[in-house]
Amino acid sequence: MSLDGFSMYPLVTELNKQLAGGRIDRISQPNKHTVLLAVRQPGQNFSLHISINPQNPVINLITRSVENPAEPPVFCMVLRKQIEGGRIAEIKQHVLDRIVLIDIDTLGAGGIILTKTLVIELMGKYSNMILLHETKIIDCLRKVGTTSSRVRLVLPGYEYSLPPNQDKLNIMTDSIDLLIEDLKKYPELKLVKAIVQTAIGLGPVSAREFVFSAGFSANILVSELDEADFTSLKTAITEVLTLFRENQITPMLFLDANNKIVASAGFPLHYLENVLPKTFTTMSELIDFSTKLTGNYTLPDKDRFQKLVHGELTKSANKATVLAKELIQAQNAEDYKIKGDILMTYQYQLSDHLGEIVELPNIYEEDPEKHLLKIPLDKRYSIIQNMQTYYHKYDKLKRAQNLLQIQIEQCQQDLKYLSSVESSLESSSTLIEIGEIKTELIASGYLHEHIKKKASEKPSQPFKFKASDGTIILVGKNNYQNDKLTFKTAHRKDIWLHTKDFPGSHVVIRCENDAPAPDTLLLAATLAAYFSKANHSSKVPVDYTPCRYVKKPTGAKPGFVIFTNQKTLYVTPNEQEMALLILQDLNKK
CATH class of the missing domain: 1.10.287 (Helix Hairpins)
Known part of the structure; x- marks a missing residue:
């Protein structure tokens, strides 16, 4: 999910309101794209999540805990040295672009206050995070040299320059009348495209809503509008601007029938049809939910x-x-x-x-x-x-x-x-899970590294879901966990499931005495299919049998078992439904 500059405006306003004046207590970097700033305010702590992942560059507040590598990367150590302990003076947006500037007051030699700026450029594959003192680059997360760009170098010690000016209007500060006049210069263009081309920060989503609210179709040309039509367009844009200026935003996410994200914005999108709208209290909550839903989080070593x-x-x-x-x-x-x-x-x-x-x-x-x-x-x-x-x-x-x-x-x-x-590896989502797979690869002879295990480190837990009838379903996340789940956690009467002829997770339905309900069995089989190499297939065969019929041959590799007395179900996993279900993992709550 990617917000345009216009929808980032309420997000930046929200972040500035919550974090300005806060002290940066700790800085961490869980992976190569992401930095977390722990910010302390009187009586409240915040975690500011900044990611320049090319697939999903975002900045937002999060409540979930994120694991960090034992050794912090170089950029993280630079940030700790330069701004840890500093106070956030202001968070602002550069014009209406996807560039966020965080001014941080730090204490220099002799008690002098030095203001440093953390620049976050959220621009797809060109995203970057740059630390400045005045206009000089102290360090940056993504180095851009002459081999990457002839126009703009982003390297430590160089002068920082903003991305090339787009020569577009800022509808938050410029008159809407100027926008209307500029639109008239593109009579041959569709109105939606003309708005995107004329106004900075406006993407197709916002532009289409303006056009729809003004009463026009998405395909109308600029040349087809008369003065009355332009007045209607001006009114539609002004209504949204007024909401933004008065901080009356409505963060909304729109999903299709498969729970796939169609669009997101800081205001309702009336032009969308056959979608499920989901409303959030803050823009940060919207971004955090969409990030979990799409799985746009890369773990180190994964x-x-x-x-x-x-x-x-x-x-x-x-x-x-x-x-x-x-x-x-x-x-x-x-x-x-x-x-x-x-x-x-x-x-x-x-x-x-x-x-x-x-x-x-x-x-x-x-x-x-x-x-x-x-x-x-x-x-x-x-x-x-x-x-x-x-x-x-x-x-x-x-x-x-x-x-x-x-x-x-x-x-x-x-x-x-x-x-x-x-x-x-595909289903792993925490550092502990990655660490367990690393241990497994070393033990199997595929990885030649030494592993340092913390004495206090707890092993990861399997996925734990509750069916509609209250029955617990457990899903292993790696081969070591599969063995533990099947041969130590599960009871003899529990039901064991696994995809037929496909590698995948061991799944266990906890049973007291009775056989599981058909819906519970179907859900467990769907989970087995989803957490397997057949997760993109249809009519996936899933074998199931009581756990007492599952055995592990002597000397077999982790995760390998033999079983008898099985029956087979055929299921088709829905990726988006499963993604929503994973958010309900009881072992993460």
């Missing part, structure tokens, strides 16, 4: 481990292909024995060093004389030596068959295991 596992999967798949070809070749071992036997039978009729090919009756046919077999020879050797060569190749390939079968089986197990780790 990308690295995903690349590692993907690479190992590719290697194992390639190895399996090569081994399969070698097995086919090894299965032709009998051909070498036949040729050796024929040479043995006719050795006394042949002279040594005859040539490259000899044609002899095939003694394994009913009428050998009618079935001649061409046998290649190495003329450097005698007939007996050629015969021994064929027997040697036969023995070698027969031994290879058994070894190849074992290697192929091991390769298939590796592929299943790595796929299960990949699935666990």
Whole structure:
């Protein structure tokens, strides 16, 4: 979800009202895109979340706790040195653009107050976070050198310059009459596009609402409007501006039937049809909800481990292909024995060093004389030596068959295991979960690193959901957790579920005595399908059986089990419905 500059106006107003005058107690950087400022106000603490993630750059207040790496990144240490302990003087927006400026008063040498500015540019792939003293860059989260931009360098020690001026009107400060006059310069454009092109900070969402509120269709051209129409447009824009200026905002998120975000704004959007509107108390709450819903939060090491596992999967798949070809070749071992036997039978009729090919009756046919077999020879050797060569190749390939079968089986197990780790990584959402997967990768020999585990660190908990009838459903998040859930947490009468033929999480329905209700069983099966490699498929087969029928073979990899007495359900997981359900995880409350 991305807000335009116009909808950011009430957000910045809201942040300034809550944080101005507050002391920055602590600064942390949970991942490469995100910085958190812990701000203390009299009687209240706030957590300001700033992310320059290209897919979802945001700034908002959050209430959830966010885990941090043991070692803070360099940018975080610079911020701590420069502004930790400082007081926020003001939070403001540059014109109506997606640029937020946080002025922070810090104490310099001799008790002099130095004002430093944290600039947050929320502009998609060009997003950045820059710390300034006056106009000089102290440090920045994303370094922009000559290889990235010829227009604007963003590097420590350089003078900071704002992004290139767009030469557009600011409807919060400029007269709407000026906007109307500028619109008339683009008679060939659709009115919505002309508004976006003329006014800074206005995206298509805000522009379409203005046009709709004025009584026009989204496709109307500027040239089709008369003076009365322009007056209607001016009135529609002014009504929203008045609400913003008087701080009478209505933060709203609009979802489609699949709970996918359609649009968001600080005011109602009447032009949208067939959507579910969701209203929030503050813009920060709106942003926090949408971030959770879309999963736009990247954990440190998650990308690295995903690349590692993907690479190992590719290697194992390639190895399996090569081994399969070698097995086919090894299965032709009998051909070498036949040729050796024929040479043995006719050795006394042949002279040594005859040539490259000899044609002899095939003694394994009913009428050998009618079935001649061409046998290649190495003329450097005698007939007996050629015969021994064929027997040697036969023995070698027969031994290879058994070894190849074992290697192929091991390769298939590796592929299943790595796929299960990949699935666990996709659903991981905390540093502890990533740490557990890291431990698993090290123990399995795929990652060669030492891991420092804090003595006080508690293991992660499985997902915990409550069905409509109150039944508890548990979902493992990684292979270690799957084993613990299935063999330590679950009781013998509980119901165990897992996708058929797909790597995924172990799911357990807690049962007292009775069998689970059909709706509960269906929900658990849907969760099993969603937390698996088949989460984007339809009619996913999910096996279920009482936990007493699930066993773990001796020496098996984490997460691997065998089971009997299973039945199968077919379900189709809905991504957005599952995303909303995850927000109700009881182990996160």
